[in-house]
Amino acid sequence: MTDIKVFNNLSADAMLVRKTVFIDEQGFKDEFDETDKTATHLVAYDGNKPIAVCRFFWSDERASYLIGRLAVIREYRGLQLGAKMIKKSEELIKKKGGKEVWLHSQEQAVEFYKKQGYRVCSEMEYEEFCPHYWMKKDLFV
16 A cells, blocks of 8 residues: 655655656756646655655635645556645645636646646647647546
Protein backbone atom coordinates (compact mmCIF):
# COMPACT_ATOMS: atom_id res chain seq x y z
CA MET A 1 0.00 0.00 0.00
CA THR A 2 1.25 3.43 -0.90
CA ASP A 3 1.33 6.04 1.83
CA ILE A 4 0.77 9.67 0.74
CA LYS A 5 2.09 12.37 3.08
CA VAL A 6 1.23 16.06 2.85
CA PHE A 7 3.82 18.78 3.49
CA ASN A 8 3.55 22.57 3.74
CA ASN A 9 7.11 22.89 2.46
CA LEU A 10 9.30 21.31 -0.21
CA SER A 11 10.74 18.27 1.54
CA ALA A 12 14.04 16.64 0.60
CA ASP A 13 12.03 13.60 -0.55
CA ALA A 14 9.93 15.71 -2.93
CA MET A 15 13.09 17.37 -4.26
CA LEU A 16 14.69 13.98 -4.89
CA VAL A 17 11.75 12.65 -6.94
CA ARG A 18 11.42 15.88 -8.97
CA LYS A 19 15.18 16.03 -9.63
CA THR A 20 15.20 12.38 -10.74
CA VAL A 21 12.23 12.73 -13.11
CA PHE A 22 12.31 16.30 -14.39
CA ILE A 23 16.04 17.15 -14.37
CA ASP A 24 17.90 13.84 -14.75
CA GLU A 25 15.36 12.02 -16.93
CA GLN A 26 13.58 14.77 -18.89
CA GLY A 27 16.30 17.43 -19.03
CA PHE A 28 14.51 20.41 -17.47
CA LYS A 29 16.72 23.09 -15.94
CA ASP A 30 14.32 25.41 -14.07
CA GLU A 31 12.63 22.81 -11.87
CA PHE A 32 12.51 24.57 -8.51
CA ASP A 33 10.84 27.96 -8.08
CA GLU A 34 9.37 30.46 -5.63
CA THR A 35 6.03 28.63 -5.70
CA ASP A 36 7.67 25.74 -3.86
CA LYS A 37 7.82 27.94 -0.75
CA THR A 38 4.04 28.38 -0.53
CA ALA A 39 2.63 25.28 -2.25
CA THR A 40 1.22 22.20 -0.55
CA HIS A 41 3.39 19.21 -1.50
CA LEU A 42 2.30 15.56 -1.62
CA VAL A 43 4.79 12.70 -1.53
CA ALA A 44 3.89 9.03 -2.02
CA TYR A 45 6.07 6.41 -0.38
CA ASP A 46 6.80 2.73 -0.84
CA GLY A 47 7.95 2.03 2.70
CA ASN A 48 10.48 4.82 3.31
CA LYS A 49 11.24 5.35 -0.38
CA PRO A 50 9.69 8.45 -2.01
CA ILE A 51 8.18 7.34 -5.33
CA ALA A 52 5.76 10.05 -6.51
CA VAL A 53 5.10 13.75 -5.92
CA CYS A 54 2.88 16.65 -6.86
CA ARG A 55 2.07 20.07 -5.52
CA PHE A 56 -0.87 22.43 -5.55
CA PHE A 57 -1.28 26.11 -4.80
CA TRP A 58 -3.62 29.07 -5.18
CA SER A 59 -3.02 31.10 -8.32
CA ASP A 60 -4.17 34.72 -8.28
CA GLU A 61 -3.60 34.83 -12.04
CA ARG A 62 -6.13 32.01 -12.63
CA ALA A 63 -8.24 32.82 -9.53
CA SER A 64 -8.15 29.10 -8.85
CA TYR A 65 -5.97 26.28 -7.59
CA LEU A 66 -3.25 24.78 -9.77
CA ILE A 67 -1.82 21.28 -9.58
CA GLY A 68 1.68 20.80 -10.87
CA ARG A 69 4.98 18.98 -10.79
CA LEU A 70 3.33 15.55 -10.82
CA ALA A 71 6.11 12.98 -11.12
CA VAL A 72 6.41 9.23 -10.59
CA ILE A 73 9.74 7.39 -10.39
CA ARG A 74 10.17 5.31 -13.56
CA GLU A 75 9.96 1.85 -11.99
CA TYR A 76 6.65 2.75 -10.29
CA ARG A 77 4.85 3.98 -13.42
CA GLY A 78 1.76 2.12 -14.59
CA LEU A 79 0.53 1.53 -11.03
CA GLN A 80 -2.05 4.37 -11.02
CA LEU A 81 0.10 6.46 -8.66
CA GLY A 82 -0.32 9.59 -10.77
CA ALA A 83 -4.11 9.20 -10.64
CA LYS A 84 -3.96 8.69 -6.86
CA MET A 85 -1.86 11.83 -6.42
CA ILE A 86 -4.30 13.88 -8.51
CA LYS A 87 -7.30 12.50 -6.61
CA LYS A 88 -5.72 13.26 -3.22
CA SER A 89 -4.81 16.79 -4.35
CA GLU A 90 -8.37 17.38 -5.58
CA GLU A 91 -9.78 16.18 -2.24
CA LEU A 92 -7.56 18.63 -0.35
CA ILE A 93 -8.43 21.46 -2.74
CA LYS A 94 -12.16 20.78 -2.22
CA LYS A 95 -11.62 21.00 1.56
CA LYS A 96 -10.07 24.43 0.99
CA GLY A 97 -13.18 25.50 -0.96
CA GLY A 98 -11.75 25.04 -4.44
CA LYS A 99 -14.37 24.71 -7.21
CA GLU A 100 -12.02 24.05 -10.12
CA VAL A 101 -8.42 23.04 -10.75
CA TRP A 102 -6.02 24.06 -13.50
CA LEU A 103 -2.77 22.45 -14.58
CA HIS A 104 -0.12 22.96 -17.25
CA SER A 105 0.28 19.55 -18.85
CA GLN A 106 3.18 18.30 -20.88
CA GLU A 107 1.89 17.26 -24.30
CA GLN A 108 2.81 13.63 -23.56
CA ALA A 109 0.54 13.64 -20.46
CA VAL A 110 -2.59 15.22 -21.97
CA GLU A 111 -4.37 11.88 -22.44
CA PHE A 112 -3.56 10.88 -18.84
CA TYR A 113 -5.14 14.10 -17.54
CA LYS A 114 -8.17 13.68 -19.81
CA LYS A 115 -8.76 10.31 -18.11
CA GLN A 116 -8.73 12.20 -14.78
CA GLY A 117 -11.50 14.51 -16.02
CA TYR A 118 -9.46 17.48 -17.28
CA ARG A 119 -10.07 19.25 -20.58
CA VAL A 120 -7.65 21.20 -22.76
CA CYS A 121 -8.26 24.96 -22.55
CA SER A 122 -5.41 26.47 -24.57
CA GLU A 123 -3.31 26.23 -27.65
CA MET A 124 0.05 24.48 -27.32
CA GLU A 125 2.81 26.58 -25.75
CA TYR A 126 6.35 25.82 -24.67
CA GLU A 127 7.65 25.63 -21.12
CA GLU A 128 11.40 25.49 -21.50
CA PHE A 129 11.70 23.22 -24.58
CA CYS A 130 8.61 21.09 -23.91
CA PRO A 131 5.11 21.51 -25.46
CA HIS A 132 2.44 22.12 -22.80
CA TYR A 133 -1.32 22.76 -22.67
CA TRP A 134 -3.44 24.44 -20.01
CA MET A 135 -6.10 22.05 -18.75
CA LYS A 136 -9.01 22.52 -16.33
CA LYS A 137 -11.37 20.40 -14.26
CA ASP A 138 -14.46 21.52 -12.40
CA LEU A 139 -14.73 20.06 -8.91
CA PHE A 140 -18.24 19.20 -7.84
CA VAL A 141 -18.59 19.24 -4.07
